[in-house]
Amino acid sequence: MIGETLDSLDSYARLQLWQMATLAIGLVALAALESWLPRHPRRATRARILHFARNAGLWLVTSAAMSLLFGSTLLYAAYWLEVHRIGVLNFVATPLWLRVVAGFVALDLADYVFHRMSHEIRWLWLLHAVHHSDADVDVSTNLRAHPLHIVATSLSKLIVLAAIGIPLWVWLLRELVTMPITQLQHAAVRLPRRLEALLGYVIVTPAMHQLHHSPRAALNNTNFGGMLSWWDRLFGTYTPPFEAPPTGFGLDALRERKWQTVWGMCATPFAARNIDPL
Numbered sequence: 001m002i003g004e005t006l007d008s009l010d011s012y013a014r015l016q017l018w019q020m021a022t023l024a025i026g027l028v029a030l031a032a033l034e035s036w037l038p039r040h041p042r043r044a045t046r047a048r049i050l051h052f053a054r055n056a057g058l059w060l061v062t063s064a065a066m067s068l069l070f071g072s073t074l075l076y077a078a079y080w081l082e083v084h085r086i087g088v089l090n091f092v093a094t095p096l097w098l099r100v101v102a103g104f105v106a107l108d109l110a111d112y113v114f115h116r117m118s119h120e121i122r123w124l125w126l127l128h129a130v131h132h133s134d135a136d137v138d139v140s141t142n143l144r145a146h147p148l149h150i151v152a153t154s155l156s157k158l159i160v161l162a163a164i165g166i167p168l169w170v171w172l173l174r175e176l177v178t179m180p181i182t183q184l185q186h187a188a189v190r191l192p193r194r195l196e197a198l199l200g201y202v203i204v205t206p207a208m209h210q211l212h213h214s215p216r217a218a219l220n221n222t223n224f225g226g227m228l229s230w231w232d233r234l235f236g237t238y239t240p241p242f243e244a245p246p247t248g249f250g251l252d253a254l255r256e257r258k259w260q261t262v263w264g265m266c267a268t269p270f271a272a273r274n275i276d277p278l
């Protein structure tokens with residue numbers, strides 16, 4: 001039994017390696033595309049490299065913190081839920097395809113809900129504001145997340161797995177599929193308007209998501225979707241990407257250089273907690 005468990009976890013670990021490969025390939029490919037089809041005039045190469053390095057630095061801190069604090073605990077917890085058949089789907093006979101589709105949809109809805117909560121609950125917003133403090137949104141912004149917000153996000157996913165009964169491999173597969181989509185959302189690329197419109201019926205596009213990174217609260221409190229664009233339309237938080245004028249990116253309260261360093265981003269939830277408005 002222990003051997004079977006280890007073999008299964010090894011398979012899941014390999015799926016995580018595929019995620020890392022997808023992350024790396026997406027970063028390189030979209031960084032190149034940002035130079036070929038830029039959304040707006042790009043900054044000097046040195047400034048772009050420094051910006052990328054800072055966001056990547058925060059990602060390394062987050063990855064190290066998650067590894068140090070949890071190791072494989074989250075993976076084991078999700079696998080334990082699967083082995084012990086916890087969740088609604090385990091109480092009814094469901095074909096594999098339905099379990100996969102239900103898992104993808106439930107996890108995407110959970111992403112929408114948690115993202116919206118991260119804007120509405122003060123302590124979650126202080127963590128999430130690190131992501132929104134980027135004044136030059138590009139593909140590297142997808143790496144920019146506070147370690148504690150990643151912890152909270154991961155725990156929310158475990159709750160969904162436990163409630164619905166989603167197998168661990170479906171969660172990891174969904175993360176693999178979502179990764180290039182979320183990278184594209186942040187990439188500073190200008191897709192053809194017709195392509196944006198067509199894609200927008202199904203997924204969150206760069207033009208949709210760039211409004212979410214506006215410094216204007218009326219815009220950054222819309223378009224919360226992670227992968228699918230349906231939830232914003234369904235719950236009334238959708239702003240059409242071509243009806244609102246460009247407004248820039250970032251948060252006005254966090255534009256100083258001290259909030260843009262790796263240390264500044266890590267300290268933001270605590271050092272900026274009394275800044276109003278934030």
